[in-house]
Amino acid sequence: MEKLSKIGRYDFLAEPFHCDFSNHLFMGHLGNHMLNAADFHSNERGYGMNYLNEVNRTWVLSRLAIEMVDMPKAYDRFSVETWIDSAMKFFTGRNFKIVGESGHVYGYGKSVWAMIDLNTRQPVDILAVRDGLINEYVETEYTCPIEKSSRVKMSAEAxxxxxxxxxxxxxxxxxxxxxxxxxxxxxxxxxxxxxxxxxxxxxxxxxxxxxxxxxxxxxxxxxxxxxxxxxxxxxxxxxxxxxxxxxxxxxxxx
Amino acid sequence: MEKLSKIGRYDFLAEPFHCDFSNHLFMGHLGNHMLNAADFHSNERGYGMNYLNEVNRTWVLSRLAIEMVDMPKAYDRFSVETWIDSAMKFFTGRNFKIVGESGHVYGYGKSVWAMIDLNTRQPVDILAVRDGLINEYVETEYTCPIEKSSRVKMSAEAxxxxxxxxxxxxxxxxxxxxxxxxxxxxxxxxxxxxxxxxxxxxxxxxxxxxxxxxxxxxxxxxxxxxxxxxxxxxxxxxxxxxxxxxxxxxxxxx
Known part of the structure; x- marks a missing residue:
């Protein structure tokens, strides 16, 4: 497999029927594009679902944070950039940047992923997959200037x-x-x-x-x-x- | 505007998160791709929403029938072909053909559209738009071998x-x-x-x-x-x- 850059970039269109009453992309559809970008990025680099399913493992999304300046409007073309910013035994951090054609930054995302065994549904060692291949793609310089998710505390009175x-x-x-x-x-x-x-x-x-x-x-x-x-x-x-x-x-x- | 072919062809990917438990594209997402194809096709030819909104009109989907041999599976690339097969004063017929990369025909669609005035919400004359421009794009030879929708009769006991x-x-x-x-x-x-x-x-x-x-x-x-x-x-x-x-x-x- 050819060695790809650490940062993947995938192009999307804000489809008219994926936009809300104000003609802006629904957050759910943006989230879907981000998950697609994550999927394409990891598959292309050899540690995606396509390979993992062969070895009876899968990625599981654990946390996702999205912070936006504004949302793409109908027919806007935009790219989702995504990269791994940390890889540990049981958790991987993946960042996102949502960029318009003219370079306008719509917003950012941060996510945390675990890997599980498809039979036991238990977490497995991410770094054991393909001798820690994912480590070759960790990118720590490219900025993603939003806060990590923090634990949401809820009272029993919600x-x-x-x-x-x-x-x-x-x-x-x-x-x-x-x-x-x-x-x-x-x-x-x-x-x-x-x-x-x-x-x-x-x-x-x-x-x-x-x-x-x-x-x-x-x-x-x-x-x-x-x-x-x-x-x-x-x-x-x-x-x-x-x-x-x-x-x-x-x-x-x- | 450059004269385009009567039949438009738009490429889509069966996205993994748009697939059901059996890994086949959901019918709703296929319907969305078909509506996108219709939108792109009519916009490119000058009688789409982009122009209509300037003159206070819009297309309204009246009927849609989809008939499938099988559904695209996750990651399958497919095209939606679409063309106008009839244009009358108050209704336009639009056909669809869903084709895989190797030429496999997944299925077909037939739809009927009306045009309304955005203020009165009443039907308007489709052929009055741009001097009947749509007539230049009517394609009656290309086959769409599925039945038209017929009126669904329901009893009061449903x-x-x-x-x-x-x-x-x-x-x-x-x-x-x-x-x-x-x-x-x-x-x-x-x-x-x-x-x-x-x-x-x-x-x-x-x-x-x-x-x-x-x-x-x-x-x-x-x-x-x-x-x-x-x-x-x-x-x-x-x-x-x-x-x-x-x-x-x-x-x-x-």
Whole structure:
């Protein structure tokens, strides 16, 4: 395999039907493009899903933070740059930069990934894959000037806002609820009237457990220090059993 | 504007996160690619949304039928070919052909579009736009060997299956529930266990009225002649008022 540059760059179009009422790309679709960029980048460099599935392993997204100056508008062409900025035994850090054609920086992303064994679903040693190949691609100089995700602390008093069922279209090839669907469901907690007055400055999500089609998802929300800054917890239940936490988010608006 | 060929061809990738549990592209995402192809095709030829919005008009999708042999799998590259096969005063017919890299034909689509005035929301004369420019692009020879949509007849006894609320992510730039979201919601009426035994052979949807964020959508389903052939009606209500029909579908499985 030819040695590629550490930073991958992938071009996307803000498709008109992927834009919200204000003609700006939905955050969920941006998240999807970022996951695609991560997938293309790692596959091209030999440590992506295509290879991992042969050795019964897969990447699992653990945390994702996205911080935007503004969002691409319909028909805007933009690139997602992505690179690994740290590789440890059980966690890898991956950064993103979203850049327009003229060089305008729309925003950045930071993510943390684990690797699991497809049978045991337990974490495995990332550096054991292809003799630590990923280490050859760690890029620490290229800047990604946003904060890492920090642990979202929620009190037991967070308000239950909504419960939704999960269906066929929510499920990915692993049989789990698609990572991007959580983003969409969380952002749906605010209505159109809210989005007419606010835009999303920063979105953070930490994935705690997997959920499956048929699970009911429960959304709890609580305000942080200001009235435009929120924590959200998603819990799942199935058939009346106890709730189990699925993910936690922070959503900061401006 | 340079005179382009009558048939447009647009390339897409079956993105991994747009695929279902079986690793095949979701019908909703295919529908989205088809709408993109239609949008690119008409814009490039001077009678697309970009021009229409300047003269206070827009295209409205009235009917869409998709009939598939099989669905692209994750990472498959495919093209959507699209062309106008008839242009009348109030309706235009647009066909689609979904072709793989090696020439494999995945399936076809047929659609009917109207044009409306953005203020009155009333139909306007399509042939009056740019002196009937669209007529120069009508292609009647290229084959699209699937049946047109036919009117879906539903009895008053169709079973109410589900009611769902609509949120921020359902709404497009026109302030309406996105055409593709209806497709997803309809296909969500069957669960994963059903899709493990059946695939979608043909999907038809006729759009009757617009719905908006905050509307509650009610889904009614009834079997046709066989137990793999269904009609679905979507109705909307808002704030406890009477239900009004939004669209009708047919879903045929194999």
């Amino acid at each position: 308000d239950p806002i909504r419960s939704i069922d999960t269906y066929y279209n929510d499920v990915d090839v692993n049989g789990h609820i698609n990572s991007v669907k959580y983003i969409e469901h969380v952002l749906d907690l605010w209505d159109l009237a809210w989005y007419k007055r606010h835009t999303i400055k920063r979105f953070e999500i930490a994935y705690v457990a997997e959920s499956h089609q048929g699970d009911c998802l429960h959304f709890y929300r609580e305000q942080r220090d200001t009235d435009i800054d929120f924590n959200v917890r998603i819990a799942k239940s199935n058939g009346g059993g106890e709730e189990a936490e699925v993910c936690r988010c922070r959503v900061l608006f401006v | 079973d109410p299956i589900r009611s769902i609320d609509t949120y921020y992510n359902d709404v497009d730039v026109n302030g309406h529930i996105n055409s593709v979201k209806y497709i997803e919601h309809v296909l969500d009426l069957w669960d994963l266990a059903w899709y493990k035994r059946h695939t979608i052979k043909r999907f038809e949807i006729a759009y009757v009225a617009e719905s908006h964020q905050g509307d509650c959508l009610h889904f009614y389903r009834e079997q046709r002649d066989t137990d793999i052939d269904f009609n679905v009606r979507i109705a909307k209500s808002n704030g406890g008022g009477e239900e009004a029909e939004v669209c009708r579908c047919r879903v045929l499985f194999v």
